[in-house]
Amino acid sequence: MSTLSPQPYKGTRDLYPEDKRIQNYIFSIWSRVSQSYGYEEYGSSILEPLEIYAAKSGQELANEQTYSFLDRGGRTVAIRPEMTPTISRMVAARRQELSYPARLYSIANFMRYERPQRGREREFWQLNIDIFGDDGVAAEAEIITVSDSVMTAFGAKPDDYVIKINNRKLINFMMAQYLGLDAVQAQFMVKLLDRKNKISQKDFVDQATEVFGDQAEEGLKKVEKLLNATSMADLPAEIRDSSAVKEVQELFTILERNEVKSLVFDITLMRGLDYYTGMVFEVFDTNPENTRSLFGGGRYDGLVGLFGAESISAVGVALGGTTFLNFLELHSLLPTINSTTDIYIATLGDTVKESTKLARDLRNENINVEVDISGRKLDRQIKIAYKKRIPYILFLGEDEVKIGIYTLRNIEKSQEYKLEFTDIIKLLKENK
Amino acid sequence: MSTLSPQPYKGTRDLYPEDKRIQNYIFSIWSRVSQSYGYEEYGSSILEPLEIYAAKSGQELANEQTYSFLDRGGRTVAIRPEMTPTISRMVAARRQELSYPARLYSIANFMRYERPQRGREREFWQLNIDIFGDDGVAAEAEIITVSDSVMTAFGAKPDDYVIKINNRKLINFMMAQYLGLDAVQAQFMVKLLDRKNKISQKDFVDQATEVFGDQAEEGLKKVEKLLNATSMADLPAEIRDSSAVKEVQELFTILERNEVKSLVFDITLMRGLDYYTGMVFEVFDTNPENTRSLFGGGRYDGLVGLFGAESISAVGVALGGTTFLNFLELHSLLPTINSTTDIYIATLGDTVKESTKLARDLRNENINVEVDISGRKLDRQIKIAYKKRIPYILFLGEDEVKIGIYTLRNIEKSQEYKLEFTDIIKLLKENK
Numbered sequence: 001m002s003t004l005s006p007q008p009y010k011g012t013r014d015l016y017p018e019d020k021r022i023q024n025y026i027f028s029i030w031s032r033v034s035q036s037y038g039y040e041e042y043g044s045s046i047l048e049p050l051e052i053y054a055a056k057s058g059q060e061l062a063n064e065q066t067y068s069f070l071d072r073g074g075r076t077v078a079i080r081p082e083m084t085p086t087i088s089r090m091v092a093a094r095r096q097e098l099s100y101p102a103r104l105y106s107i108a109n110f111m112r113y114e115r116p117q118r119g120r121e122r123e124f125w126q127l128n129i130d131i132f133g134d135d136g137v138a139a140e141a142e143i144i145t146v147s148d149s150v151m152t153a154f155g156a157k158p159d160d161y162v163i164k165i166n167n168r169k170l171i172n173f174m175m176a177q178y179l180g181l182d183a184v185q186a187q188f189m190v191k192l193l194d195r196k197n198k199i200s201q202k203d204f205v206d207q208a209t210e211v212f213g214d215q216a217e218e219g220l221k222k223v224e225k226l227l228n229a230t231s232m233a234d235l236p237a238e239i240r241d242s243s244a245v246k247e248v249q250e251l252f253t254i255l256e257r258n259e260v261k262s263l264v265f266d267i268t269l270m271r272g273l274d275y276y277t278g279m280v281f282e283v284f285d286t287n288p289e290n291t292r293s294l295f296g297g298g299r300y301d302g303l304v305g306l307f308g309a310e311s312i313s314a315v316g317v318a319l320g321g322t323t324f325l326n327f328l329e330l331h332s333l334l335p336t337i338n339s340t341t342d343i344y345i346a347t348l349g350d351t352v353k354e355s356t357k358l359a360r361d362l363r364n365e366n367i368n369v370e371v372d373i374s375g376r377k378l379d380r381q382i383k384i385a386y387k388k389r390i391p392y393i394l395f396l397g398e399d400e401v402k403i404g405i406y407t408l409r410n411i412e413k414s415q416e417y418k419l420e421f422t423d424i425i426k427l428l429k430e431n432k
Numbered sequence: 433m434s435t436l437s438p439q440p441y442k443g444t445r446d447l448y449p450e451d452k453r454i455q456n457y458i459f460s461i462w463s464r465v466s467q468s469y470g471y472e473e474y475g476s477s478i479l480e481p482l483e484i485y486a487a488k489s490g491q492e493l494a495n496e497q498t499y500s501f502l503d504r505g506g507r508t509v510a511i512r513p514e515m516t517p518t519i520s521r522m523v524a525a526r527r528q529e530l531s532y533p534a535r536l537y538s539i540a541n542f543m544r545y546e547r548p549q550r551g552r553e554r555e556f557w558q559l560n561i562d563i564f565g566d567d568g569v570a571a572e573a574e575i576i577t578v579s580d581s582v583m584t585a586f587g588a589k590p591d592d593y594v595i596k597i598n599n600r601k602l603i604n605f606m607m608a609q610y611l612g613l614d615a616v617q618a619q620f621m622v623k624l625l626d627r628k629n630k631i632s633q634k635d636f637v638d639q640a641t642e643v644f645g646d647q648a649e650e651g652l653k654k655v656e657k658l659l660n661a662t663s664m665a666d667l668p669a670e671i672r673d674s675s676a677v678k679e680v681q682e683l684f685t686i687l688e689r690n691e692v693k694s695l696v697f698d699i700t701l702m703r704g705l706d707y708y709t710g711m712v713f714e715v716f717d718t719n720p721e722n723t724r725s726l727f728g729g730g731r732y733d734g735l736v737g738l739f740g741a742e743s744i745s746a747v748g749v750a751l752g753g754t755t756f757l758n759f760l761e762l763h764s765l766l767p768t769i770n771s772t773t774d775i776y777i778a779t780l781g782d783t784v785k786e787s788t789k790l791a792r793d794l795r796n797e798n799i800n801v802e803v804d805i806s807g808r809k810l811d812r813q814i815k816i817a818y819k820k821r822i823p824y825i826l827f828l829g830e831d832e833v834k835i836g837i838y839t840l841r842n843i844e845k846s847q848e849y850k851l852e853f854t855d856i857i858k859l860l861k862e863n864k
Contacts, residue, residue: 004484006525009509012477014522017536020473036795038802040820041452045509045555046478046541047499052436067500077441079478079511090446093438101678101806104449109478122476122492138784149795171537221503227563245857258788260580308435341470352570358692363581363779371468373570374533382481384531388472 011122021337027107030127032149034105042104044086052076052085065112066204067144075371079111083128091132092307119292119323130316139315140279141254147295147317148260155333158261165281167270178239185211195272232265275300287330292323308411344385345371348397365425443554453769459539461558465582466537472559474536476518482510484517496682511543515560523564525740532565551724551755562748571747572711573686577747579727580692587765590693598701602676610671611654626702664697681687708733712749719762726754777803777818780829787828797857
């Protein structure tokens, strides 16, 4: 038989213990912050019927980026590329039993068939936080506040990131009332504004001219006015007075009361997904090396209703693990994380039986213990404990067994202690 | 557009918070026990090249049960149906860098295209625990001891389950030396013994007769002798003296020293997967309602070598979440698990601002707080806290805000307390 490749599938990563530790650190804080606001965890299968993405996630995602296939029973299924359709489906299935507002979060993996690059992998993890059944701007405020708390829980400072906010209703008002575009033109203009920072100024003007047709001169002037508005106060009066802007202002008021900083109103923020109906927001790293958004979310009131239920209002946000890890690394916010193992028992001489018993006694005190069962030379055993980042080595020779006093080495501090069993427990618990 | 179904994909389950709580409880103990023996967590993608299963997992698993398909780049991939080939691939990829014995565990999801039934779902979760780079029986002993510790950590008693042990080398010796079968006959006989409890005595004899051909009379007598052996001492002398039996005896000695009870030698235990090379073992519920094995594992020394590396010895075990949940339910070992939310703040009158501040202060003390933002009637708010199994309700009206003393209700005990902020913290921390 020919040799199999030891490499993981393209665009995915194997997480060895030193990588998984970091992921677990990130996940544990994601969970802690979500739970601190009363959000409860849910889970679901990685496979979904493809049609739930075709409905509202946008053509690109459903048609070009999903891992979709026919199962052995002839059903067209997809590995989930995002969570919003799934949690909407789940809420629709239990709409009578759930209590509203329902606060739900998940930490789950997803796949998209894209060209792997920095900040983007084919398999990635996301934190999804959603609130169902609240129509008011308090729901958006809470979701954005939780997102902000996630950032600060990792030690991020207000000028490390920026929270950009816009509103789909405002976008629609701009397109139809202010710019006078029909539905097709509006769609082109939205996509163009979305791409604005990725194309040249000349390309932008050329493409905008095409969209406006014979109204190009006036249209371009209006667009320029919009793009120059860095705050709501700068907006042309007819937009500033719209109900959509008032909603955004109300949101800012609550967020400021919630002590959320780093807020910016950004009229060019579009969000790619088709299902948003109201407020949209994204969180960006202020470091220009990390251009992809960290959090992205918004209100999507129509999605639950697609699953045969009366409509239930919804606001949600997703945070991608890959970009977030880049953020933590760029801002030096990742601590050094030791092994989950507390003690490595290095055995000298014939102490197998005794090491088994000692390890059992330590485990009964909730101390994680790896025992050397190889019987190799002591310096090799010590090297392994260092390499695995296990904080303590306990040396167990025949003398130690006899007198019941053990040598414990704190690797980080390069200190050794001679301790009885109960003192080992005490020391470990104090340093946990 | 026609309505989308709110049901999950066939054979998979949506986990609402009340289900996810139970899963998290199970996962946390799986992790705790694995870590207590010095095993470290790893992770990997759900997609793998199909060929890694075709190699050694057995025809049925690779050809009939995988979710496999062509990706958009023409690669044949599979959603992983098991973890052993993945972790073997990962060890092969880093064989120079890892420290041996390498102790690794994972908690991950898998998919198999099977008819869903009790104890079997198309998507399922497993705990996988593996040790690499130790040739001795101490490795098997440790893996079985960890498995046993998982059972007892959930409160299982020794007579709730049985650990069955056999050895592939012994099986091979029986087939070739004792029964005189060639390779093809041996394969039939192994499959037949594996199915023994699922078919009638007559069918068993008929099929065994066919395998033996003209040696049927003598062959059947020998098989009967084997099947009557309930311990190693009962085995025919020529088998009893084989080196494979001696290895099993040595394993039993270590396991007894490790205080592992519930051990049984079972010469009919075959294990379906092709990659096992030595000891094999399974853990069964003693309750006849739960017939599928809980843990299944063994030694598989040849698998890492398939990935272009020198061979590295390996012993591993997997525990399936679905059967395990059935086990916990049948033996009443599942505790009642509350919400992760500690306090539901019920608001009366216009106390939105104050509730936001109070919630923030509580969260800073690591207390998880859900705040009512709906402003609905108090009895509706209380009902929701009960339904969500949140242990405490804090009532916040304008009077409470004025005097700084709050009413806190312990739902389980039906008790109410009038407390200042610092006393709330104290009470909650004492009861966490």
